[in-house]
Amino acid sequence: MSDQLERLNRLPLRENLRGLEPYGAPQLHVPILLNVNENTHGMPEKVHAAIVAAVDGVVSGLNRYPDREFTQLREALASYLGHGLSAGNIWAANGSNEVLQQILQAFGGPGRRLLSFPPTYSMYPLLASGTDTEYVAARRGADFSLTAEAAAAAVTASQANIVFLCSPNNPTGTALGMDVIEAVYEAGAAQNAVVVVDEAYAEFAHAGTPSALTLLPGRERLIVSRTMSKAFALAGARLGYLAAAPEIADALRLVRLPYHLSAVTQATALAALEHSDALLANVEDIKGQRDRIVAELTALGLTPAPSDSNFVFFGGLKDPHAVWQGLLDAGVLIRDVGIPGHLRVTAGTEAETSAFLDRIRELASSGVF
Known part of the structure; x- marks a missing residue:
């Protein structure tokens, strides 16, 4: 038990909160962040x-x-x-x-x-x-x-x-x-x-x-x-x-x-x-990148779920963590959601999506899948 956890447990914390961990995705400093479903297009x-x-x-x-x-x-x-x-x-x-x-x-x-x-x-x-x-x-x-x-x-x-x-x-x-x-x-x-x-x-x-x-x-x-x-x-x-x-x-x-x-x-x-019209114009572009991800992952033999969101959940991976790490090594952070055989990626800009897909193809050709 860490010193910090031990100090926490000495407090009169409610019993149903003991042992829990706070919510949070990894906050890593990499060029392409596609792990928390943000709108990466920014503000017009x-x-x-x-x-x-x-x-x-x-x-x-x-x-x-x-x-x-x-x-x-x-x-x-x-x-x-x-x-x-x-x-x-x-x-x-x-x-x-x-x-x-x-x-x-x-x-x-x-x-x-x-x-x-x-x-x-x-x-x-x-x-x-x-x-x-x-x-x-x-x-x-x-x-x-x-x-x-x-x-x-x-x-x-x-x-x-x-x-x-x-x-x-x-x-x-x-x-x-x-x-x-x-x-x-x-x-x-x-x-x-x-x-x-x-x-x-x-x-x-x-x-x-x-x-x-x-x-x-x-x-x-x-x-x-x-x-x-x-x-x-x-x-x-x-x-x-x-x-x-x-x-x-x-x-x-x-x-x-x-x-x-x-x-x-x-x-x-x-x-x-x-200015909702200007902002929702970016949404249409994101939807296009999402559909592009679905199509290209399918072509690689993976199994992306039909998506009505700004991200794609995909399976068919023997070692999801190795794929996640391989992407991270190339500066692309996606989300390991803890579901066997699956990962999740946010649909970003065209350039961000291309970087993700290029690296996925490299990993596929190297046999990581």
């Missing part, structure tokens, strides 16, 4: 200028607390999402992780259960632990798929109070059918379960892929979570949000910290939303 110049001007406009008022209700931002987010939503349907926080945490603070806690379907976003069990909510895992199929019947059965068996569905799913990149979400919602009615559809990567979905936003009318326990970190290239600004019945936002007001969204964050997000 006109959007950069608009954000700088917006932040400059609020600096003189930083001695005052920000708008606690962030009304203008909620109106702008509702307008962006469409689907007949209004400001009353919207809530936001410092990244979608904080949105999910607030949901668990309001609806989870001791004696309550959170159900999800691994392999999925690895923060879900950590958020459960942080709120002393029991975490229940219901596995997907061998091909990482999830059917409406299996999902509904898991909800019934677990008697979960909250269900997290990730669509497109991280790390597989696959989107859920609306039938799965509908079945989960209906199965959760007996215990009044809150169903959260985490759509962090929704903007990268293939044309025609439906959003759970279409299911919100008449479903007061359904929440759709989004983020501005990915499509809007604002990972460093930390702005996540949700759409739901207005009473969901009322519940989250009970647990949010006062003035939790800074004036700088609000100004940054508003400026980005005003």
